[in-house]
Amino acid sequence: MPIALIVVAGLLGLAALGSAAGKLRRVPSVIESMHSLGIKDSQIPLLAVLELLGAAGLLVGIWFKPLGVLSAICLALYFIIAAISHARVGHSVKEMAPAIMLALVSIITVALEFAR
Numbered sequence: 001m002p003i004a005l006i007v008v009a010g011l012l013g014l015a016a017l018g019s020a021a022g023k024l025r026r027v028p029s030v031i032e033s034m035h036s037l038g039i040k041d042s043q044i045p046l047l048a049v050l051e052l053l054g055a056a057g058l059l060v061g062i063w064f065k066p067l068g069v070l071s072a073i074c075l076a077l078y079f080i081i082a083a084i085s086h087a088r089v090g091h092s093v094k095e096m097a098p099a100i101m102l103a104l105v106s107i108i109t110v111a112l113e114f115a116r
Contacts (some may be wrong), residue, residue: 005112006062012105013055016075019102020055023048023110033095037085050078063111069113076106 009015022030023044035062056073082099093100 002112002116005109007115008105008112009058009068009109011097012072012075012102013058015102015105016051016055016058019098020051021047023051036091037089051075054078058109064081065113065116069110072106072109072113076103076110079103079106 022058023034026044031041031044033087034047039047054071056072057071061071079099079102083096083103086096
């Protein structure tokens with residue numbers, strides 16, 4: 001397995017874990033951002049679980065390629081939709097930056113998964 005894939009997928013997995021932790025710990029700035037997107041309190045834990053599953057899938061995907069590919073694709077879609085959601089409500093680039101960056105890293109991970 002290419003070192004680049006392990007590094008990039010590892011960084012994406014850690015970022016997804018951090019994002020999920022912010023939601024589960026109900027960090028005020030994270031919750032405020034979620035509410036500004038129209039996300040209800042009851043939906044936030046589900047989003048965190050999706051991120052946790054994506055991170056776990058990337059980890060297991062090191063040994064089981066189909067799960068790594070699927071997890072990378074799902075995280076890419078998750079963060080692309082997050083970036084679009086921020087844009088739709090008129091958030092600044094600064095507010096959209098984390099979602100955009102994670103979408104880009106996810107897309108790179110997808111490309112690396114297919115290349116291995």
